[in-house]
Amino acid sequence: xxxxxxxxxxxxxxxxxxxxxxxxxxxxxxxxxxxxxxxxxxxxxxxxxxxxxxxxxxxxxxxxxxxxxxxxxxxxxxxxxxxxxxxxxxxxxxxxxxxxxxxxxxxxxxxxxxxxxxxxxxxxxxxxxxxxxxxxxxxxxxxxxxxxxxxxxxxxxxxxxxxxxxxxxxxxxxxxxxxxxxxxxxxxxxxxxxxxxxxxxxxxxxxxxxxxxxxxxxxxxxxxxxxxxxxxxxxxxxxxxxxxxxxxxxxxxxxxxxxxxxxxxxxxxxxxxxxxxxxxxxxxxxxxxxxxxxxxxxxxxxxxxxxxxxxxxxxxxxxxxxxxxxxxxxxxxxxxxxxxxxxxxxxxxxxxxxxxxxxxxxxxxxxxxxxxxxxxxxxxxxxxxxxxxxxxxxxxxxxxxxxxxxxxxxxxxxxxxxxxxxxxxxxxxxxxxxxxxxxxxxxxxxxxxxxxxxxxxxxxxxxxxxxxxxxxxxxxxxxxxxxxxxxxxxxxxxxxxxxxxxxxxxx
Numbered sequence: 001x002x003x004x005x006x007x008x009x010x011x012x013x014x015x016x017x018x019x020x021x022x023x024x025x026x027x028x029x030x031x032x033x034x035x036x037x038x039x040x041x042x043x044x045x046x047x048x049x050x051x052x053x054x055x056x057x058x059x060x061x062x063x064x065x066x067x068x069x070x071x072x073x074x075x076x077x078x079x080x081x082x083x084x085x086x087x088x089x090x091x092x093x094x095x096x097x098x099x100x101x102x103x104x105x106x107x108x109x110x111x112x113x114x115x116x117x118x119x120x121x122x123x124x125x126x127x128x129x130x131x132x133x134x135x136x137x138x139x140x141x142x143x144x145x146x147x148x149x150x151x152x153x154x155x156x157x158x159x160x161x162x163x164x165x166x167x168x169x170x171x172x173x174x175x176x177x178x179x180x181x182x183x184x185x186x187x188x189x190x191x192x193x194x195x196x197x198x199x200x201x202x203x204x205x206x207x208x209x210x211x212x213x214x215x216x217x218x219x220x221x222x223x224x225x226x227x228x229x230x231x232x233x234x235x236x237x238x239x240x241x242x243x244x245x246x247x248x249x250x251x252x253x254x255x256x257x258x259x260x261x262x263x264x265x266x267x268x269x270x271x272x273x274x275x276x277x278x279x280x281x282x283x284x285x286x287x288x289x290x291x292x293x294x295x296x297x298x299x300x301x302x303x304x305x306x307x308x309x310x311x312x313x314x315x316x317x318x319x320x321x322x323x324x325x326x327x328x329x330x331x332x333x334x335x336x337x338x339x340x341x342x343x344x345x346x347x348x349x350x351x352x353x354x355x356x357x358x359x360x361x362x363x364x365x366x367x368x369x370x371x372x373x374x375x376x377x378x379x380x381x382x383x384x385x386x387x388x389x390x391x392x393x394x395x396x397x398x399x400x401x402x403x404x405x406x407x408x409x410x411x412x413x414x415x416x417x418x419x420x421x422x423x424x425x426x427x428x429x430x431x432x433x434x435x436x437x438x439x440x441x442x443x444x445x446x447x448x449x450x451x452x453x454x455x456x457x458x459x460x461x462x463x464x465x466x467x468x469x470x471x472x473x474x475x476x477x478x479x480x481x482x483x484x485x486x487x488x489x490x491x492x493x494x495x496x497x498x499x500x501x502x503x504x505x506x507x
Contacts, residue, residue, distance in 0.1 A: 050082070052414060056127070057085035057094045059413045060119070064095070067423045069406060070102040070114060071338045090128020091417065095119060107403065107437035116406060116502070117421045125416040137310075137504065138273050139245040143224055144168020146306075147181065147215060147495040149208065150450060154196035154486040157203070158182060158229075159215060159495065162450040163306050165270060166249030169240045175228065176453050182235065183227035184218045196488055208493050215495045231451065248273055250281065250310070253303070253455045254288040256295045257466060259473035264466060265292040268303035268454055271501050272310030272378040275317045282317070289321045289360050297362070299469040301462065302382070303370040305397060305448065309377025309501035312407060312426070319385050320359040322367060328358030332385050336425040336433075350409070350505055351424055366391045368465040371441060372448065376402035377503040381426055383439060388430045395464050397448040400438030407503025426503065451487045 050058065058081040065074050077084040088094045095117060102114040121127050144165035151157035159181040164170045181190055190211055194203045218224055224240040253268035267288055275282045292300065300322060309315075319332060335351035342348050367390045369375075369383055380401055386392055394401075405427075408420040427433040449460040457463055457473070466473045 052416070053091070054082070054085065056091050056414050056417055057088065058082060059411075060091050060094050060417070060419060061085050061098065063411045063413070063419055064098045064117070064421045066340050067338070067411070067421050068098070068102075068114070068117070069336070069338060069422050069425060071340065073101045073103060074098060075101075091119065092128035105436055113436075114422055116404060116500075117408065119413075119420065120418045122412070122416055122418055127417055136245070138248060140165065140168070140248055141244050141246075142168070142242060142496075143219060143240050144170040144243075144246070145175065145219065145496060146498060148450065149192060149490040149493040150180070151194050151196065151201065151488050151490075152451070152486060154201065154488060155194060157192040157194045157201070157488075157490060158190055159211065159493075160450055160489070161228075162448070162489075163270070163498065164252075166252045167247050169243050169246065170238075171249075173238045173240055175226070175238060178231050178451050178453050180229040181215070181226060182229050184214065185225050187214065188227075190214075194490070196486070199488065201488055201490055203490070205492075208490075212493060212495055219496055249284070251284050251288060254291065255455050256291065256297060257457070257470065257473055258295075259470040262299075262470040262473075263295045263297045264469045264473070265295075265297040265300040266303065266455060266462065267300065269307055269318070269379075271307055272314035272318070272382075274311055274506075275314040281314070285318060285321065289362070293361055298364060299366045299368065300362075300364055301368040301370065301465045301469065303454075303462070304375045304379040304382070305370050305372040305461065306498050307375055307379040307501075308402075308498055309379055309381075309404070309503055311504050311506065312378060312381065313506065315378040315382045316354055316385070317359070319382050320356050322360075322362065322364065322382075322386060323356045323358070323389065324360040324362030324364065325358060326363060327356035327386075327389050330356050330389065331429040332356050333381070333429070334427045334431070336427065337423060341423065350507065364390065366393065366469065368393050368395060368469060370395050370461045370465065371401050371439070372397040373400060373402055373438070374498060374500075376500045377404045377407065378501070380404060380435060380439065381503060384426075384428045384432065384435065387432075388428055393443070393465075393468070394439055394441035395443045395446055395461055396441035397446055397461065399444050400440055401435070402500065403436050403438035404500065404503065405433040405435055407505055409505045409507050420502070424505065448489070449487075450489055 061081045061084055062078060065071055065078060085094050088097060099114040099117055100112060102112045105113050119127055145161060146163040147159040148162050149157045150160035161175060161177055161179045163177060164175055192203055192207055192211060194201045222242045226238045229235050250269050250271045250273045252270055255266045257264045273281050332354045334353050337351050367386060371394055406422045406425050408423050411419040413419050425433055446464050447460045452459050
């Protein structure tokens with residue numbers, strides 16, 4: 001008898017087990033194959049830590065791209081400034097490269113529009129390759145003395161003070177324009193042999209350099225002992241102490257000259273310091289114009305020959321005082337800025353149109369400006385905003401003013417650098433701003449006669465204005481008589497040249 005066994009039933013469990021094992025083997029093979037064919041993605045690289053110097057370079061680029069008046073000339077690397085900044089070894093070189101990207105302008109041979117943006121290291125920080133000699137805002141360091149060379153006899157020249165800054169140690173010590181320097185400390189070797197023919201003088205350049213170098217070194221020292229000879233022939237010795245951050249007094253003379261009932265005002269401004277909240281600068285400006293109003297001046301001479309600029313608002317305040325009843329309610333100035341500033345409310349509100357408010361009761365017939373090639377920025381702004389409303393006459397020691405219709409506001413970078421990118425163009429009510437190469441004067445090459453003090457009617461530039469504003473108040477004959485004595489200044493050899501302050505907008 002045969003017994004039949006169910007094979008399918010008998011082998012079912014082993015087959016199921018075998019199938020599971022095969023499936024696992026296949027899955028393992030597939031998993032292994034996927035791992036082999038598709039490697040894991042590489043981990044994200046750790047972000048590179050930028051050094052302080054690199055971050056400063058990056059921020060210089062970013063602020064310039066955001067705020068520059070010529071932002072459209074700058075390539076956009078805002079997502080990764082390092083692509084641009086790592087090409088340059090210092091912050092100074094980054095800024096120099098950016099400025100060179102701005103458009104060229106005919107007023108600057110082989111140059112571009114932006115010759116003005118600059119930076120300063122804070123607390124001694126070195127930005128890379130250059131140093132700036134710019135004045136601080138509202139304050140300055142040092143002694144407040146500025147020299148050139150002058151001769152009375154056409155044979156021997158000495159350093160002569162042509163300007164003393166208000167508020168400085170020199171001003172407090174009683175030093176003044178027209179004082180000669182005959183000795184510094186115990187060193188009396190400050191005379192320079194010259195040979196003068198007509199208006200021109202020749203001399204040994206090496207001898208001048210030696211005196212200049214000694215004076216520059218003396219102006220850097222902590223104390224300064226000067227022997228000075230005054231124009232009356234007397235000699236005195238002054239001991240000065242170097243000042244860090246003395247407060248500048250920008251009004252160095254205000255007077256009224258009278259002839260046959262014709263009153264002419266004179267206001268000498270060295271810079272435009274902050275005027276707000278009835279501070280000392282505002283009170284002094286107000287006092288000067290109250291004097292002008294009380295004496296009913298009809299002409300005003302504004303001396304800007306050493307004025308390198310300052311605050312926009314301070315210049316506008318003085319313009320409003322000069323404008324008086326004539327300009328009240330009229331447009332003074334407008335601004336041109338880039339699209340980013342226009343679209344940023346906190347920035348755009350800084351650049352709204354400014355109107356004259358009528359801050360005095362003056363009703364002037366004419367305004368005279370005494371200028372030089374150092375007259376710049378906020379000083380040129382003052383001239384420009386008054387031109388549409390007044391008969392303005394420029395009397396210059398040279399051929400043009402400096403030429404700077406643009407300004408800036410500060411960016412502090414990494415708490416190490418004070419950065420000032422040019423951010424706005426200023427226009428008068430006639431929409432004029434094209435004085436990139438300076439204003440052309442009505443009278444040029446008028447001698448800046450440093451042998452008399454500020455405000456003396458024999459001073460040639462002042463006398464030129466007075467002779468037009470009030471004929472007879474002084475005479476050209478007296479000026480010529482002084483000139484014939486042989487008094488000359490040398491065209492070279494200035495010491496401690498006054499810098500361009502700028503056209504500064506406060507945030």
